[in-house]
Amino acid sequence: MADISSITKLRELTGAGILECKGALDEVKGDFEKALDIIKKKGFAKAAKKEQRATAEGRIGSYIHTNGKLGVLVELNCETDFVAKNDVFQQFLKDLCMQVAATKPIAVKREDIPAHIIEEQKKIFMEEAKEKPANIAEKITLGKIENFYKEKCLLEQTFIKDTTKTIKDLLIANIAKIGENIKINRFARFEVGEG
Structure with a gap:
């Protein structure tokens, strides 16, 4: 019992x-x-x-850092407007805004990262491992690319408030809690002085 x-x-x-x-x-x-x-x-x-259910509703969340030099917008979608007003959904959206502000991801998922960026990273990592035998250099490069994805893809990042979870884990937990499909559609991060 x-x-x-x-x-x-x-x-x-x-x-x-x-x-x-x-x-x-x-x-x-x-x-x-x-x-x-x-x-x-x-x-x-x-x-x-x-996962296959349409997410035509949702909200855009925002975060502006206290010094006014950093701002974030995140679009989080769901199936109904009712869920978009839900406290669990709203908290998840706030957490996502803080995550983007703190970690500087460049894409929601790895498929969204342009191929030329991945190729540039591979060249950098291969150059760093050039003294190693070719097969070992290849393994090192693949490992570093995986780490790059974990650092730069929002869904693969470790959650800043609980390092035992990824953003994807949180997304799945929130889908289970709310009972509707939720999708992180896009985000924008602005920092004064960044091009």
Whole structure:
């Protein structure tokens, strides 16, 4: 039998319903980590089912740093205007604005990064590894390209408020919490003095 504090903690971490949390804890005889995995997997399944649904509603969030020299706009889409007004959706949008301000991503996902930028990075990384044997230089370059994606693609970045999660993890968790498809459509980051 799952205890109320574990159910509450699991619900706070995942946004899943009380019965879903209780069921997951009962299924694994109270093992919190295993229950968390079950809920996360169900959240991924829910998100995958909703992924094809149209996201024609949403909001644009903004952040202006206190010194007035940094500003961010993020467009977050959802299926209905009702969800766009939801507190969970609004908080996620604020978190995304702060993330973009703090981490300077260049694209939402890796497919959005222009090919010429990736080619430039590969040349830089190959040059850095030129003293190594060709097969090792290639592996080093591929590893650095993966790290480049994790640093520059918003969905792959580590969340600034919780380094155990990526932005994609947060997106999936919010889709599961809200029950609608959510899409980070685009963002713009402006900083005084940057070209």
